[in-house]
Amino acid sequence: MSHKRSFVRRTAAVVAAGAAAFVLAACGGDGNGDGSAGHGGHNATASPSASASASQGQHNAADVAFAKGMIPHHRQAVEMAGLAPGRAQSAEVKKLAADIKKAQDPEIRTLSGWLTSWGEEVPAEGAMDHSVHGMGGMMTDEEMTELENASGKAFDTAFMELMIKHHEGAVEMAKTEQADGAHGPATKLAGEIITSQSAEIERMNELLGKD
Template identity: 75%
Template sequence: MIRKRSLIRRGAAVAAAGTAALVLAACGGSGGSGDSATGHNGHAATSASASASASASASQGQHNTADTAFAQGMVPHHRQAVEMAGLVPSRTKSAEVKKLAEQIKKAQDPEIKTLSGWLTSWGEKVPAEGAMDHSAHGTGGMMTAAEMDKLEKASGKAFDIAFMEMMIKHHEGAVAMAKAEKTEGAFPDAKKMADAVITSQTAEIQKMNELLGKS
């Protein structure tokens, strides 16, 4: 009697094992004939998850020293360009120079806010407002105090020429900074901004050279 029960239990265990094997075989079969349906979907889900995680990490501030230098250098650089553009309406009669100044302000004002936001989120120092980082003048195409003074005192055609010559130099400095960021930076959005700076400011340099040729 005991032996009979033992045989029954063993038979049930074998049957259960057989059923499990069939289930596994069925799963494996669907994976084999439709790998893209099962195995690849599972892989895609994992990849998507990893990608989302990487994006989240990047947005939280994966950056390097080149990104910090780019942002800290570009904030005062942009501020000075906006300050220079602000002198235009009261000093020029040229519609083209006015349009150029508006274009510069429209592009660079929002970028100052974005760059400052990145620095804050990274726990890095945002260059002081108002001081205009006079220590940086003369570098990266930045105007010196004497050059800014000369620009403020000019008007008419003399102002237009001075403004465009100085802004060309200023833009060339920004393009060089942006190229360095593209080569050495790590933060995706900063590299994207660097691309935009290179494209827009190179086009503006070309436009100003054309206008100077007409002067």
């Protein structure tokens, strides 16, 4: 009897131990499985999507288009402004041209730096190619030649009329960047362009009204 009880106890102990081992193994398996799915599997899917989001957050196609369009646009404004010291009659026009050059030269460097860091090509110097003519108030070769040949009051009037159109184009491009861009510094620069160039448009309209 005692032998039988002892046997039953031993059997129960073995069964209990086996059950415990089974539960532990199952838990361990589940834990590892969760770990793999959570850290390996989950992280494997979460990490790339997180990196993709981070990368999209850094910049997108709209940011690239903004930088590539604004660089030649700014370069032309700087070129136009460079004509003023020797041709303008009005001191106010000369100051306006100096302000434009002072603001836009550093912005060209900033925009070029972004494109380089994104692995994009910076528009070549003098890239006033046909793809950018007519874009965002860009002047044609003929308009640029007329401005170069003008002087005195005629230059002042032509410069301001053309620069108003030019600035309006830049403001529109900047508004598109604000709406569609993802790169924080680029959308911030777009806001600064809208503010400064809108103020210059107003100033030039006032100057033209005085003439």
